[in-house]
Amino acid sequence: MLKKIQVEDLVIGMYVHEICASWMDNPFWKKSFRLSNEKDLRTFHEYRINEVWIDTSKGLDVSFKAKTVSLEEEKQQINETLEQIAVEEHKIQRRVPLHDEIARFKKVMPEIKRGVISIFDDVRDGNPVDIDLVSKMVDDISFSNDRNPDAMLTMVRQKSANDYNYMHSIAVSGLMMALGKELDLDRGTIKEVGVAGLLLDIGKVKIPKEIINKAGKLTNQEFDKIKTHPLLGFETLKLSNDLSDIVLDVCLHHHERIDGNGYPHRLAGDNIGYYARMASICDVYDAISSTRSYQASWEPAESLRKMTEWKKGQFDEKMFGSFVKAVGIYPSGTLVKLKSGRLAVVMEQSEASLLKPIVKVFFSVHSHAHIYPELLDLSTSPDSIVTREEPKQWGFDLKKISQT
Ligand SMILES: [Fe+2]
Ligand SMILES: [Fe+2]
Structure with a gap:
């Protein structure tokens, strides 16, 4: 189980799933590793890392008194923040296709x-x-x-x-x-x-x-x-x-x-x-x-x-x-699933709404097969984004799909 904890609650024997900071702000090389020595623990403090995700199925858990955040809570909070931003006015302008x-x-x-x-x-x-x-x-x-x-x-x-x-x-x-x-x-x-x-x-x-x-x-x-x-x-x-x-x-x-x-x-x-x-x-x-x-x-x-x-x-x-x-909430290059059961890659933002970008549909989830690629402006289409998808799970080369 993944838990977000404060670095002050981190102890040797825990499995660090992810550090809550960019890789360029600390010298750790791997995203995930078992914390096994004092030196690495000290590095977390030296580089003033505040929070980490730990995986309690692979290492020690925190004490019940520690402040933790679950993956679900975090997801909900991120969604709320992004939804809030999406309804605010934006200044995206496209003068050329x-x-x-x-x-x-x-x-x-x-x-x-x-x-x-x-x-x-x-x-x-x-x-x-x-x-x-x-x-x-x-x-x-x-x-x-x-x-x-x-x-x-x-x-x-x-x-x-x-x-x-x-x-x-x-x-x-x-x-x-x-x-x-x-x-x-x-x-x-x-x-x-x-x-x-x-x-x-x-x-x-x-x-x-x-x-x-x-x-x-x-x-x-x-x-x-x-x-x-x-x-x-x-x-x-x-x-x-x-x-x-x-x-x-x-x-x-x-x-x-x-x-x-x-x-x-x-x-x-x-x-x-x-x-x-x-x-x-x-x-x-x-x-x-x-x-x-x-x-x-x-x-x-x-x-x-x-x-x-x-x-x-x-x-x-x-x-x-x-x-x-x-x-954009769905920046260009994002893989999304549409209500119609098609997968699409986000090509560009629309002036109408950050939640309705212009996408390229290319795959049917129902028939599990590629379909003829087609541009779709979601701000004028009845179709809409249901979820964001993980490209690695589907094995697509999105850069190639965006280019063709
Ligand atoms: Fe720099
Ligand atoms: Fe830089």
């Missing part, structure tokens, strides 16, 4: 990627950031976002584990601008948050590649080294006089967390700048929904649900609500 914008963006994508690689290489070689190049790339990402935000989100999800560091920068830049729009920022500021998203992890080029790409458990020392990247990035960016305070602050503070358990300065609540609070949400979302060499990803909808679960201590809750509105 998804298919058209994906076709266009595919052509500019290699150039954007080459640009990011060259900026990161420059900084690695000790040169300053090429501001003109950054500005051009952010304009390209922003142009696509304005035409149809789901195109870029679909494309950057296709990143392979090798591509992760560069594609992550492009994704965070796009997510920052999408969130900026939902938050009603002016155009100039939206561009600044786009630049900030592109450059926030630039400090990682100063950390040995063997640590950044290590396919295994990081030692606490190695993890502490990774934690220096916001400061290293900030110092590098400071050398370029043309970068705004927004860009500098986002770089320095994108790993701060609302409860004060982030790094490097353990800022809490409103002491974390507004744009850095935006960045922490966009950064975690892309990180946990991307496959890395050693870390399998969660599906977009599952990633959102995880973040809804963690949001209290980690993110600005109101801003997180805006983020959900920007990417």
